[in-house]
Amino acid sequence: MSEHVWHTVAITIPFLSEEDAQIAKLALDVDRELQPHAVKRVLEVQGNNLVAKLSTLTIRLARLSANAFLENVDLVVHTLDEFGTR
């Protein structure tokens, strides 16, 4: 393969507030992807939404990285829910 075709996945996750979305972004951004040459992940906050853009070299990696990302989001959302003051 001389030229790579990047597969892209965009995931939008709504939060209760912009602050929560910001917390999720900061907490999730710290861990780097295990294969940075094959998976690129960009997180940003748009209003109450956390938007993740994943670019991967193979479709398989797109599935794996999206899965792993969603599992982490689930953990953050649960933590916000269990310990949040609202």
Place this chain on the structure above:
Amino acid sequence: MPGTLKRSPLKRPERPYIALGLEGSANKLGAGIIQHDPDGSTTVLSNIRHTYITPPGEGFLPQDTARHHRQWIHSVIKDSLKQAGVGIQDLDCICFTKGPGMGAPLQSVALVARTLALMFNKPLVGVNHCVGHIEMGRQITGAQNPVVLYVSGGNTQVIAYSQQRYRIFGETLDIAVGNCLDRFARVINLSNDPSPGYNIEQEAKKGKKLLPLPYTTKGMDVSLSGILSATEAYTYDKRFSQSAEPSPENDTITPADLCFSMQETVFAMLVEITERAMAHIGSKEVLIVGGVGCNERLQDMMGIMARERGGNVFATDERFCIDNGIMIAQAGLLSYRMGSVTPLSETSCTQRFRTDEVHVAWRA
């Protein structure tokens, strides 16, 4: 002895300090809350643990362990806060295990630690798991400057303190002692509840024969994988019987005899390298930490050696020996009181994190 004459750089706190510690580097998930008071005393406010137990014959795999931690971490943290009677807003810092350990479980716990820190605007302190064991052992036993034997499922090290580092005198060249025992427990199908090591210890009490195994110490280091293979090989021996009663009369080999022989051989090796380290640094104290450290046979053997040298052995019970959150809180709070905080960008975990990489700022 180095360090004993100097004043401790750690100042008495001007007010009570409280820290939450989160641990999840292997199959134990722990949360503990510790308090340091102005009079220099330390109080354990809570110490909650939830263990991921696999069926007999199976070990714990990283992904399954991480799933267990994700499922239980919120209730474990809530229980620890409730028992301590404090809220997250009362904490001075949140401490978590940065490494060493299994990647996925470590990362799951760190992610929760990070989220809580951001929600309540608390500083984070990343803690080296091994240093956590040592600091909690020192705190509970009051040992001043001991040679530390750190024995657990993932680590086997003889450690001595010098000039603000815990220096590794000797270690295993291949697998850890707990790994050796746990894997043998799987071979003979012992239960993993409460832990494979505990069940081996009980089984070994019934053993009658000491079978020859490859006793391997190399200078300050030990090698254990050969012992595991050799013990496993006995289970294919014609004399081996899974169900026979152990007896010194006949030549039958039972699982109890193998557990007994394995423990005696492995622990003798550990006592040997610990004694050599004591002779090197001139210390008369031994502190045993880590999950295997609550094995009473190991404590007895170490005690005999230490007494012959005119010293004594310090060990803790399973609450503090086996992985727990409170030790992470203790080591983290010591570090925090010396002004050390881990910036958010550096709170990722690392599977490899050697004991001697940590700058022990709080000791003279």
